[in-house]
Amino acid sequence: LDALEKNIRLGESLSLFEIGSVFEPVKNDLPNEWRRFAIAMTGLREATAWDVKASPKLDFYDLKGRLELLLSGLRLSNITYAEIDSAPYLHPAKAADVKVNGQVVGVFGELHPLVKEGYVLGDAPVLVADFDLEILRRVNPTYGITPVSEFPPVYEDIAIIVNDSVTASA
Numbered sequence: 001l002d003a004l005e006k007n008i009r010l011g012e013s014l015s016l017f018e019i020g021s022v023f024e025p026v027k028n029d030l031p032n033e034w035r036r037f038a039i040a041m042t043g044l045r046e047a048t049a050w051d052v053k054a055s056p057k058l059d060f061y062d063l064k065g066r067l068e069l070l071l072s073g074l075r076l077s078n079i080t081y082a083e084i085d086s087a088p089y090l091h092p093a094k095a096a097d098v099k100v101n102g103q104v105v106g107v108f109g110e111l112h113p114l115v116k117e118g119y120v121l122g123d124a125p126v127l128v129a130d131f132d133l134e135i136l137r138r139v140n141p142t143y144g145i146t147p148v149s150e151f152p153p154v155y156e157d158i159a160i161i162v163n164d165s166v167t168a169s170a
Contacts, residue, residue, distance in 0.1 A: 001111075004040045004126065005119045013043030013058065019133070035133040039063070039108075042126045060094050063108055063127040067098065074140055076100050089115045090128070098131070100139040106131030 003016055017039045023031040041063055046055040064081070071079055081096040087107045095109025108129035116126055 001040065001115075001119050001121075001126075001128075004042065005121055008042070008121055011043065012047055012055075013041075013045070015039070015041040037106075037129075037131040037133055037136075039066070039129040040126065041066075041128075042121060042124045044124070057124045058127060059125060060110055060127065063129060064096075067108060067129060071098070071100075074136070076140060078102075084109065087130075088112070094125075100136075103135065103139060105135045105139060 003018070004014060007014055007016070017037070019035070019037050022034045022036050024034065025031050041058050043058060044055040045058055045062060046052050048055060068079075078101050080099045080102075082099055084090060084092065084095040084097050084107060085104070087095060087109070089112055090107065090109040091112050095107065097104045098106045098108065106129060109127070111126040111128055
């Protein structure tokens with residue numbers, strides 16, 4: 001949200017993502033480290049131009065569409081969206097859990113108005129998503145990637161027999 005706030009003035013629409021670690025303190029021990037994938041979007045659906053006078057603002061379904069493309073690109077199946085269980089930073093009526101094979105892999109939705117008040121983000125809805133990369137790795141089946149052979153096959157082999165006196169350049 002800090003990055004979104006710093007860059008909001010650069011255009012009519014802004015979409016950011018970040019992959020990084022989140023640290024959860026553990027009393028008298030090292031913190032837990034979770035690898036996360038986050039998305040933040042706000043602004044207009046299309047940039048204004050001579051032929052686009054009034055573009056609608058990005059909404060919940062724009063983010064959901066982008067997430068569906070992302071998850072299909074990861075070749076995940078059995079994806080469902082459910083009522084959100086716990087994400088106090090999201091608007092409860094405009095948020096959802098993302099489940100793969102019944103397991104929650106992330107959450108997404110519109111930022112809660114009380115959280116948005118802490119930032120200068122304009123009047124457009126702010127859409128955010130948060131995914132746990134470790135869970136995504138566990139539910140994502142490995143699909144058929146085969147290494148390229150070090151010795152490629154030879155489909156045709158032509159042998160020409162010449163006299164020993166013929167040079168290679170000839």
